[in-house]
Amino acid sequence: MEIEPSILAYLTGLESAVANLQDTWRPDDPAYRADVYRQTMTSLSYAYFAYFHATPEHPDWAPLWNPVYTLQPNPDDIYVQSPIRGDLTYRVSGNRGTCRILSFTSQKVQSGSVDVMPRPNGHNEVDDIDLGLAPGEDFSVIFSAERPAGYEGKWARIDPEAGYLYLRFRSYDWLNEIDPHLSIECLDPVPPKPRLSPEEILHRIGEMAKFPGRKTRLYYPMQNGVKERVGFNVFEPVRMAGALAKQVYWPACFRFDPDEALVIETEVPAHAPYWNVQLNDPCFNALEYVYRISSSNGHYARLSSDGRYRAVIALEDPGVPNWLDPAGYTEGGIYGRWYDCDSAPVPTIRRVKLAELRDHLPADTPVVTPQERAEELRQRVRACQRRRRW
Structure with a gap:
């Protein structure tokens, strides 16, 4: 087969991600364009794992969203x-x-791998x-x-x-919590993992290049939709169907001026096995959360004396509990989660x-105090770096 002398010939699909600038909040802003370029590289680097690392016949775990691949991961996950x-x-x-x-969640296709996602997936x-x-x-x-015939052990469909x-x-x-250590094996007879042909390698590179654009075409509308339906600084709760049916999300789009702060306030369910809140940028990326305190959860949250949770979004450390650091952004997204809770309060935001x-x-x-905040951040950095990320 004839192979182009430049690998760039197979990466033209990357322009589809840049074309999605039209769907950002500020298409003509150079800072937004740079953010989209960075987001494109994030997705492209992950796409190698998606297209080259494993196959259904030869499964193996690959990293997905995390502090590096930042397209809206939950910082706790x-x-x-x-x-x-x-x-x-x-x-x-x-273990x-x-x-x-x-x-564990199974689905038909991975988001970003096709132009149109199947419904349901x-x-x-x-x-x-x-x-x-x-x-x-x-x-x-x-x-x-x-379920395999005669098998009495643990099974999931x-x-x-x-x-x-x-x-x-x-x-x-x-x-202090320890992440699982897990393997995955295909139990059916399969041939050895093959060497890829030149045609297959080039096809997969082309799919890699399309991946960032497909991903943002799917994800931008999630945050844009909240802004269009309820505006800024208003939560719009949603319960997922299918995967994570136990989870109620409470997304919002935030906006404030540099000399302002946003106060998030909510009741906390009586039975709350897990809940959290995080900040995203306007392109639906999780904000830096290793070296910035841009998220929190029910373990780290400090409730007020009346039992309510109050968090403060501000560019500068306000010297109060539950500061959510927006990492230099004055607009972006908020995502909270109630998981398997006995109620789903809707928080409020005050500017x-x-x-x-x-x-x-x-x-x-x-x-x-500044000393207390610095120690909070040091513990966060150590904790996050000790988790498996790739």
Whole structure:
């Protein structure tokens, strides 16, 4: 076959991601253009794992969203995925670890791999509670479309048309919880993993190049839709169907001036196994969350004396508990989650002058000193770096 002398000939699909600038909040802003270029490189670097690392017949975990691949990961989650086939049988085994939640989700196609996502996408989701996996336990689970004849062990169904299996290692106490250590095997007879032909390599490179554009065409409307329906600084809760049916999201788009702050306030459900809140940029990327405190969860949150959660978004450290650092952005997205809770309160957002912030908080709100904040950040950096990310 004739091979072009320049690899750039196979990367022209990257321009589709740049074309999606038209769907950002400020298409003509040079800072937005640079953010989209960075986002494109993020997705392209991940796409190598998606297209070259494993196959359904030869499965293996690859990193998915995390502090590097930033297209809207939950900062509490480490995501991994493997390609699978719904007509094959797989065993996932290893140690459960002690993270707050371990969940498994199968679906037909991976977002970003096709121009039009199928609806429904064949989601089947189970977590450690559904499977009866105890913290720290060694286990083995069979995943297949039908339970194998005579098999009495742990089993989870996958859709007959499933193409991917996703895992979420969801941590509450980042520093002390231990992530799972898991393998995945295909139990059906398969041929050896083949050497790729030149045609197949070039095809996959072309698909890699299309991946960033497909991804943003799917993800931009999620945050844009919130802005269009309810505007800024208003939460619009949504319950997912299929995957993560136990989870209620509370997204919002935020905006404030540099001399202002936003106060998020909510009740907390009486039964709340897990909840969190995070900040995103205007292009639906999670903000830096290793070296910035741009997210929090129910373990780290400090409730007010009246039992309510109050968080403050401000460019500068306001010296109060539950600061959410927007990492230099004065507009972007907020995503919160109630997981398997007995209620789903809708938080509120108040836009106030930063100099008057304490007038809008309970009188007994404690002071967080610069030294205390620095130690909070040091613990966060250590904790996040010790988790598996790739």
